[in-house]
Amino acid sequence: MQISRGNSWGNxxxxxxxxxQTRWKHNFFHPRGEEQAIINRFSDATFRYLTRDQRIAGYFPAEGGYGGGLNLHGHTETFLHREGHIVAFETHPKxxxxxxDATLSWQPEQARLVLRQVVFVKPDLLIIYDRVRLGEKAQRAHxxxxxxxxxxxxANCFRVRSGKAYLYGVVAFPSSPKLVAIDPSTSPKYRLMFDxxxxxxxxxxxxxxxxxxxHGAQDRTVEFLVAMRIGLGALPTMTVTPQLMANRIGVTVRTNGQTVQVSFDRNDVCGGEIVIANGAQTLRHRLREQVNDTYENWRTDPRYQLWRREARFDFLAVK
Known part of the structure; x- marks a missing residue:
């Protein structure tokens, strides 16, 4: 795969x-070993909260807060304020x-709620659901x-290629979205944000x-549901069908003889359900609403007993 030089960042x-844009430029314009921030660690809200904490508790993090937040270079994260944090997690053989929750990455008048749920169906399917409730001064989100x-x-599809590798995505929600591809080298908006x-x-x-x-025209909620598949060679055949209900949003993806249905609860609690059907075998599982950093779901997998017996897998802390 061809890799570009300079900083890289996701979505x-x-x-x-x-x-x-100004905050992201501060975070990304200088290369730091391909540092990839997951949450913007230079948001204005962060420094406002840090100043408040200094006045109330007398605590101020090293480097004046630069480096706080959830990222892969967070060497000065403050324990009094987190721009983003993990609220639910689980791993499963499939x-x-x-x-x-990244709500604190924004000022209260900009965002009342910022949630993201990600399901990775092994080995190559990724489904992302974003739910944002706008603050009183916010006008839009994209x-x-x-x-x-x-x-x-x-239309509602996008394709990214690098050599033989591809990422193929379908926007399941919102309906009839507007997709814009931009070359930052010719864009006044983005050029200065990139190394x-x-x-x-x-x-x-x-x-x-x-x-x-x-979903929430009255409570100013904006939602995005995107299904993506990665691989090598020719683009796959993939059928993506959205499901929209009052209290739940979901997507059904059919590819390679397998049907994957993932639904998410449309409330302030990150919950949902996944169904994977492959021939005569069907897995139905309720997604966790809290962090479960164990291998509980792997107990019936043949690899689980191997992890327990052999010393080379002690780092997994499987019991």
């Missing part, structure tokens, strides 16, 4: 109007699931990703349609 839902070197969009060595990357924006198909 997130951004809220506007805000100063997210899938992994994680949910996070899904943003820095992708690979070759990005193409068509010059990373300008070969492309940017993908996903916007709700003008009617605003979010």
């Amino acid at each position: 997130v839902v951004v809220i506007e109007p805000s100063d997210w 899938f992994d699931y994680v949910a996070g 899904w943003l990703a820095a992708t690979g070197l070759d990005l193409v969009t068509q 010059p060595q990373a300008l070969s990357l492309k940017v993908l924006e996903i916007h709700p349609n003008e009617q605003g198909s979010g």
Whole structure:
């Protein structure tokens, strides 16, 4: 796979109007060993909260808070404030699931709730559900990703290629979204946010349609549900069908003779259900609503007993 030089970063839902571009530039414009932030660690809200904590408790983190938040370089994270944290997790032989809360990455008037749930169906299917409740001063939100070197969009689908590798995505929700592919090297909006060595990357924006198909028109909730598959060679045949109910949102993905149905609860608790059907075998599992950092779901897998017996797997702490 061809790898671009310079910084790399993934995707997130951004809220506007805000100063997210300035903050992200501070975080990404200088290379730090391919540091990849998961949550923006330079949000204005962070420094406001840190100043409050200093006045109340007399505590101020090293480097004035630079480095706080959930990221892969968080050497000065403060224990008094977390921009983002994991609220649910579990692992299973057929899938992994994680949910996070990034509400404190934004000021209260910009966001009242920012949740993300991610299901990875092994070996190559990823489903992401974002739920954002806008604050009183927020006007809009869109899904943003820095992708690979070759990005193409068509209707509600996008494809990223790098050499023989591909990432193929389908936006299941909102309906009739607007997908925009951007070359940061020619974009005044994005050019200064990238290290010059990373300008070969492309940017993908996903916007709700003008009617605003979010679940909560009254409570100003914006939702994004995206299914993605990765692999090598030709693009796969993949059918993606959304399911929309009052209290639940989901997607059914059919590919390689397998049907995967994932649904998420549309409330402030990160819950849901996954169903994987492959021939005569069907797995139905309720997604955890808390962190379960164990191998409980692996007990019937042949590898589990091997992990328990052999000393080379002691780091797994399997009991």
